[in-house]
Amino acid sequence: xxxxxxxxxxxxxxxxxxxxxxxxxxxxxxxxxxxxxxxxxxxxxxxxxxxxxxxxxxxxxxxxxxxxxxxxxxxxxxxxxxxxxxxxxxxxxxxxxxxxxxxxxxxxxxxxxxxxxxxxxxxxxxxxxxxxxxxxxxxxxxxxxxxxxxxxxxxxxxxxxxxxxxxxxxxxxxxxxxxxxxxxxxxxxxxxxxxxxxxxxxxxxxxxxxxxxxxxxxxxxxxxxxxxxxxxxxxxxxxxxxxxxxxxxxxxxxx
Numbered sequence: 001x002x003x004x005x006x007x008x009x010x011x012x013x014x015x016x017x018x019x020x021x022x023x024x025x026x027x028x029x030x031x032x033x034x035x036x037x038x039x040x041x042x043x044x045x046x047x048x049x050x051x052x053x054x055x056x057x058x059x060x061x062x063x064x065x066x067x068x069x070x071x072x073x074x075x076x077x078x079x080x081x082x083x084x085x086x087x088x089x090x091x092x093x094x095x096x097x098x099x100x101x102x103x104x105x106x107x108x109x110x111x112x113x114x115x116x117x118x119x120x121x122x123x124x125x126x127x128x129x130x131x132x133x134x135x136x137x138x139x140x141x142x143x144x145x146x147x148x149x150x151x152x153x154x155x156x157x158x159x160x161x162x163x164x165x166x167x168x169x170x171x172x173x174x175x176x177x178x179x180x181x182x183x184x185x186x187x188x189x190x191x192x193x194x195x196x197x198x199x200x201x202x203x204x205x206x207x208x209x210x211x212x213x214x215x216x217x218x219x220x221x222x223x224x225x226x227x228x229x230x231x232x233x234x235x236x237x238x239x240x241x242x243x244x245x246x247x248x249x250x251x252x253x254x255x
Contacts, residue, residue: 011046015054018044023063023074026159026167034064034072082176090182094236098229100173100182105225107170108154112217115160116209123160124210130156131206138199146195151178153202157209157221188231201227 022028034040041051055072058064065075082090090096115123130153137145151174158170176182188194201224208216 011050012053012057015044015046015051016057019054019058020063024164026164026171028074030074030076032074033070034074036071087176090176097183097232100177101225101229101232104173105222107166108157108225109218109221111158111161111163111166111170112205112209112221113214114163115157116212116214116217118162119160119209123156127153127156127160127206127209131202134199134202138195141195148178150198150202153206157205160209183232188228188235194231197227198224 019028028034035043037048037051041048044051046054055064059066063075064072066072090100115127119127130149134146134149134153137149155171155174158167161167188198201220205217205220205224208220
């Protein structure tokens with residue numbers, strides 16, 4: 001983690017400001033454990049009493065939390081962007097799925113465009129590394145691993161866009177996606193053709209980003225999410241047709 005030795009002003013205040021910025025910029029993530037008190041005080045160049053004062057301030061602000069015997073962690077500052085009742089409503093209605101994809105198409109298209117323009121070389125290397133893992137996972141045909149890497153890939157792009165509001169908003173949105181609130185991602189990885197298409201689409205996004213082609217990156221994200229929308233629509237139609245056939249079969253048996 002990129003901690004730096006603090007300068008003048010009250011030491012504990014400098015520590016608070018630095019850790020706040022790391023959380024704001026998404027470098028310190030919810031649930032991430034901070035280094036030990038000894039290590040962190042050395043890396044920051046402050047005394048342990050000053051560090052403890054800063055940690056206490058950040059805990060009072062709800063940004064850090066302590067776990068007995070485990071250490072100090074970044075608090076779950078994301079939470080949920082929606083109430084429990086609204087989340088349950090999303091999960092119960094297909095309409096929310098397609099609105100969610102539309103939202104992602106707009107936000108992630110913008111994020112990809114920004115990433116191609118503003119990402120550091122390190123940001124682009126992170127995206128490349130995640131894509132390399134996606135390629136390595138492809139022959140193993142593990143839907144859970146592929147879905148996790150898919151989410152990591154898109155979040156790496158959002159992080160590379162260097163917009164802290166977009167970053168925290170989309171992290172919260174992706175948590176709901178991981179929990180299957182909007183749709184079960186593993187469904188899309190069961191068919192060989194779908195899996196290959198998705199990998200090719202992510203390759204196109206990555207290639208455009210690595211080339212710093214802003215328009216190409218946004219267009220590649222749009223094509224990818226158009227495909228996701230069409231695949232999920234086809235799955236829902238198939239599911240509804242199965243239900244109709246089942247009801248007809250039950251009706252025939254009861255005659």
